Every structure is written in C-alpha cells, then in structure tokens.
Amino acid sequence: MKTVFLGNFGARPGVWEAILAKTTEKLDTSVLFDLGDSQRLIPALAEAEIVVSHIWKKDFPPAPRVKLLQSVAAGIDLIDVPSLPRGVTVCNVAGHEQAIAEYVILTALAWHHRLIDIATAFRGGVWSTGGGAGGGPTHGEIMGKTIGIVGYGKIGREVARRAVGFGCRVIGANRSPIADKGDASEIYQLTEIDRMLPQCDVVVIAAGLGPETTRLIDARRLGLMKPTAFLINIGRAGIIDEEALYTALKDNKIGGAAIDVWWQYPTAAEPNRHGSRLPFHELPNVILTPHCSSATDGARDRRFSTVAGNLDRYVRGETLNNIVLQT
Amino acid sequence: MKALFLGGVAADTYAGIKDELPAGLESTVIGEPVDRARLPDAAIDADILVSNHWRADYPPAPKFRLVQSVATGTELFELAALPKGCAICNSFGHETAIAEYVVMAMLALHHRFFQIAGEFRERGSWATSWVQSGKPHGEVRGSTLGIVGYGRVGREVARRAAPFGCRILAANRSPRERDPEVERIYPLAELDRMLPECDTVAICTALGPETTGLITAHRLALMKPTAFLINIARGQVIDEDALFAALSGNRLGGAAIDVWWQYPSQDDPNRRGSRHPFHELPNTIVTPHNSGWTAGMVRRRWDEIADNIDRFVRGDSLINLVTTT
Numbered sequence: 307m308k309t310v311f312l313g314n315f316g317a318r319p320g321v322w323e324a325i326l327a328k329t330t331e332k333l334d335t336s337v338l339f340d341l342g343d344s345q346r347l348i349p350a351l352a353e354a355e356i357v358v359s360h361i362w363k364k365d366f367p368p369a370p371r372v373k374l375l376q377s378v379a380a381g382i383d384l385i386d387v388p389s390l391p392r393g394v395t396v397c398n399v400a401g402h403e404q405a406i407a408e409y410v411i412l413t414a415l416a417w418h419h420r421l422i423d424i425a426t427a428f429r430g431g432v433w434s435t436g437g438g439a440g441g442g443p444t445h446g447e448i449m450g451k452t453i454g455i456v457g458y459g460k461i462g463r464e465v466a467r468r469a470v471g472f473g474c475r476v477i478g479a480n481r482s483p484i485a486d487k488g489d490a491s492e493i494y495q496l497t498e499i500d501r502m503l504p505q506c507d508v509v510v511i512a513a514g515l516g517p518e519t520t521r522l523i524d525a526r527r528l529g530l531m532k533p534t535a536f537l538i539n540i541g542r543a544g545i546i547d548e549e550a551l552y553t554a555l556k557d558n559k560i561g562g563a564a565i566d567v568w569w570q571y572p573t574a575a576e577p578n579r580h581g582s583r584l585p586f587h588e589l590p591n592v593i594l595t596p597h598c599s600s601a602t603d604g605a606r607d608r609r610f611s612t613v614a615g616n617l618d619r620y621v622r623g624e625t626l627n628n629i630v631l632q633t
Numbered sequence: 634m635k636a637l638f639l640g641g642v643a644a645d646t647y648a649g650i651k652d653e654l655p656a657g658l659e660s661t662v663i664g665e666p667v668d669r670a671r672l673p674d675a676a677i678d679a680d681i682l683v684s685n686h687w688r689a690d691y692p693p694a695p696k697f698r699l700v701q702s703v704a705t706g707t708e709l710f711e712l713a714a715l716p717k718g719c720a721i722c723n724s725f726g727h728e729t730a731i732a733e734y735v736v737m738a739m740l741a742l743h744h745r746f747f748q749i750a751g752e753f754r755e756r757g758s759w760a761t762s763w764v765q766s767g768k769p770h771g772e773v774r775g776s777t778l779g780i781v782g783y784g785r786v787g788r789e790v791a792r793r794a795a796p797f798g799c800r801i802l803a804a805n806r807s808p809r810e811r812d813p814e815v816e817r818i819y820p821l822a823e824l825d826r827m828l829p830e831c832d833t834v835a836i837c838t839a840l841g842p843e844t845t846g847l848i849t850a851h852r853l854a855l856m857k858p859t860a861f862l863i864n865i866a867r868g869q870v871i872d873e874d875a876l877f878a879a880l881s882g883n884r885l886g887g888a889a890i891d892v893w894w895q896y897p898s899q900d901d902p903n904r905r906g907s908r909h910p911f912h913e914l915p916n917t918i919v920t921p922h923n924s925g926w927t928a929g930m931v932r933r934r935w936d937e938i939a940d941n942i943d944r945f946v947r948g949d950s951l952i953n954l955v956t957t958t
Contacts, residue, residue: 404797405772408740408744408772408774408797411736411797412737412740412741412744412746415733415734415736415737415740416741416746418733419733419737419927421737421918422750424920424921424923425918425919425920428912428919428920429912429919431903431905431912433897433902433921434921436920436921436922437926442921444927444928444930444931445923445926445927445928446927446929447730447733447927447928448733449729449733449929467796468796470796471793471795471796472733472736472793473729571759577765578756578757578758579757580757587753587754587757593750594750594753594754595750595753596749596759596760596761596762596765597759597762598749598761598762598770601762601767601769601770602770603769603770603772604771604772604774604775605769605772606769
C-alpha cells in the first residue's frame with residue numbers, strides 16, 4: 307500500500323519512524339519533509355493511497371489515488387478541503403486532551419498562586435513576595451472559582467473533570483448543543499457566550515478555528531469579562547483579536563492570560579520570531595509558552611498509536627477511527 | 634476573661650476577628666517584635682494565649698487555660714513553661730491552599746514549566762515546542778504519586794490528583810482508612826517499599842520524632858532518578874545535605890521546596906533558606922514558605938480561631954485539641 311508521510315509533522319524525523327514501529331501491516335512508505343520539493347511531491351502524490359499529513363495545500367499536484375488523509379494533529383485548519391480529490395476520508399488524532407487539560411489547570415493554579423513571581427523573586431533571595439514566613443501578601447486559590455470553557459469538546463471535558471476536583475464551578479459554551487454536560491454545571495450556546503463571560507474567573511479557549519470562532523473574543527467580549535479574569539488560550543490564536551487582547555492585558559482590563567497558541571510562528575529565516583507582532587512577552591501578567599501544551603510524551607505516544615492503528619485498519623479494510631469528513 | 638494575642642500573626646488575627654470575639658472578652662495585643670516590657674502585665678492574668686510560640690524565659694502566666702496556636706505546627710510552644718491543665722489547640726484551613734500548591738508543583742515539574750515559559754519569554758526560544766521538533770515534556774497522567782503523611786493535607790492532595798489519572802500511594806505513621814483515590818497506605822516504617830514506585834513524592838507530614846530526618850540519603854537513593862520531590866511540611870523532615878547532593882548530581886529529577894532549614898531573622902532578613910544554594914539549581918522550584926498563605930486560608934483559619942475562643946468562653950468542647958499540659 308503506497309503511503310507517504312508528508313510535511314513538517316508527518317515526515318519529521320522521529321515521528322514517522324515511531325508511527326511505523328507501531329504498525330503491524332506492511333506499508334510501502336516514502337517520506338517527504340519539504341512540501342516545496344515538487345520534483346518529489348509530484349510522483350509521491352501521483353501514486354499514494356494513504357497520505358499522513360496535517361497539511362493539504364490548494365496547489366498540491368494531482369493525487370488521484372489517495373483514499374485516506376490521516377492527520378497527526380487534531381486541528382484540520384491547514385487542510386484545504388475543497389482541493390482534495392473526491393472519495394478521500396480525512397481522519398485526525400486525539401490523545402492530546404489530557405496533556406492540554408493538565409496545562410490549563412497548571413496555568414490557572416500558577417496564576418492564582420502567583421507562582422512565577424514568587425518563585426522568581428525567592429530565587430533572588432526575596433522572601434516577602436509571598437506571604438507566610440516572609441510576611442508578604444497572600445495569594446489566591448482556585449477553590450470556588452468559576453471556570454468557563456469556550457468549546458466544550460474533548461479538552462473541555464478533561465479540564466472540567468480535573469477542575470471540579472479542586473472545588474471549581476465549571477460552565478461552558480459550545481457551537482452545537484451538548485447532551486451530556488459531563489462535569490460542567492451549565493453549557494451555553496456559543497451565541498450566548500456574552501452571558502457566560504461575565505461569570506468567569508478563568509476563561510479557557512478550547513475551541514477549534516472556524517467561521518464561528520474566528521475573532522470570537524474581541525475587544526467588546528474582553529470588556530464583558532471580570533477585571534480580574536484570567537484568559538487561557540490553548541485553541542488557536544485566530545479566535546482572539548490580537549490587538550484587543552494586548553490592550554486589555556496592558557491596561558489591566560483583565561487580570562492576566564496564559565497564551566500557548568500564536569498569531570505568527572517562527573520561520574527558517576527567523577527561528578526566534580515572537581508569536582505576535584505586539585510585545586506580549588514584555589507584559590508581566592502573561593504566561594507565554596511556545597505552542598507546547600499538548601507536547602507531552604504521553605500525548606505523542608497516544609497520537610502515534612492512533613495513527614498507526616488507523617493505517618492498519620485501512621490496509622485491512624476495517625472501519626476507521628477519528629473520521630472528520632469524507633469528500 | 635482575658636486574652637493575649639502575641640506576635641505578628643496573632644496581631645493580624647486579632648484585627649481580622651475582633652468583631653467576632655465574645656462580648657466581655659478583654660484582649661491585649663502585643664505584635665512583632667514582642668515588647669518584653671509589656672509582657673509581664675499582659676501574661677499575669679490572661680486566660681487565653683493566641684500565638685505561635687511561648688518561651689521558657691517569658692514571665693509567669695499562671696492563668697493560661699487555652700493556648701490557641703495561629704498555626705498548625707505547635708513546636709514553638711515550650712510546654713514546660715505553661716501551667717498544668719492548659720489546652721493547646723492548633724488551627725488549619727490551609728489544607729486547600731497547600732493541596733493546590735502540591736498539585737501545581739507536580740504539574741510544573743512534569744511539564745518543565747519554568748524552563749519552557751522562561752526561555753520563551755526571555756529568549757523567544759521555540760526550541761522546547763513540539764511544533765519546532767522540541768523534546769516532549771512529561772505529564773502527570775499515568776504517573777505514580779506517593780504522599781508521605783496522609784493527614785488533612787495529604788487527603789486533599791489525593792482528591793485533587795486522582796482526576797488527573799495518577800496512581801496514588803501514601804505512607805502514614807498511624808493506620809488510616811484508605812480513601813478510594815488511594816491504592817495503598819503503607820505504614821511509615823515501610824516507606825522504603827513505597828519510594829521506588831513513585832514519580833512524585835510529596836512530603837505532607839508533621840514534624841515529630843518519627844519524621845525528623847526521615848528522608849535520608851539512603852531513602853533519596855531509593856527514589857527513581859527521574860522522580861520529583863515536593864516538600865510543604867517542614868525542612869527538617871529531609872536531610873539538607875543529602876537533598877542538595879541528589880539534586881545537584883541529577884540523581885533526582887527535581888524538587889519543589891516551600892519549607893526550609895533556616896529562616897530570616899531580624900539580624901539577617903535576607904537569609905537564604907539553606908546553607909546550600911538550592912536557588913541556583915535549575916531543576917528546583919523554590920518558594921518562601923507560602924504554599925498555605927492564601928486569602929482563603931487566612932479567612933478560614935481566623936474563623937476557626939474565633940470559633941474556638943468562643944467555645945472556650947462558653948465552656949463548650951474545643952476543636953483542634955493537640956494536647957493538654
């Protein structure tokens with residue numbers, strides 16, 4: 307079965323080998339990291355039946371035989387669906403939701419406990435940034451806080467399960483109606499998000515990027531949040547208005563933010579490019595991480611197992627898991 | 634009836650609960666630093682002491698019947714200097730805050746949080762990101778957490794850690810009923826059997842004869858070389874030299890240390906918490922004994938202290954009785 311691992315996810319060293327090691331069926335595999343290498347891309351796509359990639363570009367050469375496009379990521383926002391041939395099944399992977407839920411709880415705790423400020427000051431020998439022995443001010447707890455989750459999917463549910471263990475109240479907003487609320491006490495329609503936001507001490511953006519969520523969090527909605535609210539974005543940067551968030555944080559219109567997903571990414575020419583054209587990294591009330599909330603060893607292993615399992619299923623003619631759409 | 638609020642924390646407590654105290658209770662407040670000149674008059678006829686300490690060289694206090702500690706630990710009360718028949722009570726309310734700290738520290742250590750967030754802020758480095766081929770970090774899910782001292786704090790830690798999908802073990806001096814979150818509670822004497830199993834060890838015990846110096850070089854060596862150690866109890870539970878050697882020699886994965894072997898004094902207000910430079914270790918999170926110091930803790934503790942004073946004045950049974958002299 308002709309299989310091609312494509313692009314900077316699927317064809318990355320360490321990734322494709324690890325996935326193949328988990329497969330049991332025989333695959334005729336090729337690997338192409340550089341999508342700009344059309345000399346190799348044209349023959350690879352002309353023959354491939356399975357493509358492992360999280361990217362499908364409009365200007366890709368013809369791929370008449372492809373039947374399975376297996377992503378190694380959850381989001382399919384980099385797959386240009388209209389330019390896929392007919393009869394392709396697009397599958398994604400999960401397994402990242404537990405890792406991201408850990409990140410969400412970690413940053414919510416770190417913010418309320420002022421962990422970075424206190425630990426950094428204490429490294430420098432200052433006792434009084436924290437209270438207790440140093441006689442400084444108290445910090446906060448997450449017990450009793452209201453956590454609002456925008457996009458109540460797999461990640462949202464994992465966050466909710468952990469948050470209720472801390473005595474938090476969990477509410478959410480979701481595009482489609484939710485039958486099983488899990489550990490959340492109330493789920494709003496996404497169109498009613500304006501009713502949810504003012505209640506939240508922590509707002510978690512866990513939605514996918516789509517027409518309904520692009521720039522969902524704008525200046526007006528940031529203004530609906532409590533002035534002490536903490537915003538965590540592990541969804542996609544495009545869900546939040548970049549300038550509006552920067553202004554809200556700089557002017558202390560909201561308490562703070564943890565940002566893991568960015569409006570721009572490093573390039574080969576600029577490997578240390580900041581994630582935004584605005585200096586979020588200079589704001590004291592922001593926790594910044596380089597799009598790594600899901601990058602745990604466990605999540606990797608779960609994802610690779612999912613991909614390998616699906617490749618085997620396809621070869622054996624069995625029903626596929628994690629089907630997102632069929633063209 | 635008279636009460637003496639002695640020391641800085643007690644003075645803050647008085648300010649927080651004065652409106653809740655029983656009518657007719659006469660209170661004297663001697664804050665920090667303790668004004669020894671005022672102490673004899675205040676001590677001689679006080680029925681209640683609210684403080685975190687009482688020293689043998691303090692003036693006579695023959696009428697003390699309730700010593701209400703403003704902390705959980707009562708090791709700074711010199712019992713021989715207190716009159717016979719005096720009830721010593723402590724206070725809690727910190728377990729929520731500390732349990733949050735323990736889970737936070739466990740997450741931060743597994744996720745390499747300080748390294749990743751620090752490098753991204755300071756150097757704009759994406760190198761740790763999976764997007765940029767970075768090395769994956771760890772997660773708490775599927776790891777084993779060992780709680781040494783399964784009391785109020787330990788139990789709250791277990792309740793919060795369980796939904797993360799950790800396996801939870803515990804060790805306790807006296808037998809404890811096992812909560813469903815916990816797979817097994819070892820007697821403290823069998824700690825050596827628990828330690829090798831753990832990816833995270835959280836020290837949540839009180840300081841006492843059985844726990845002083847409990848975590849020795851030998852026991853640190855029983856732990857996995859990747860394991861994380863979190864101490865929110867008392868510095869003296871862990872051998873200071875052995876822990877520094879293990880961390881600086883990478884024979885442990887890392888640590889989060891909130892309680893110290895030494896504290897600032899009036900002469901040396903910026904004294905470090907240890908004679909070793911733990912603050913220079915990249916794999917160690919250091920905080921200034923503040924894990925319990927949340928606004929919520931202070932309020933809950935004040936309420937407990939006010940409640941106990943009220944019980945004492947009314948002649949009701951006391952809460953949080955530690956011992957009677």
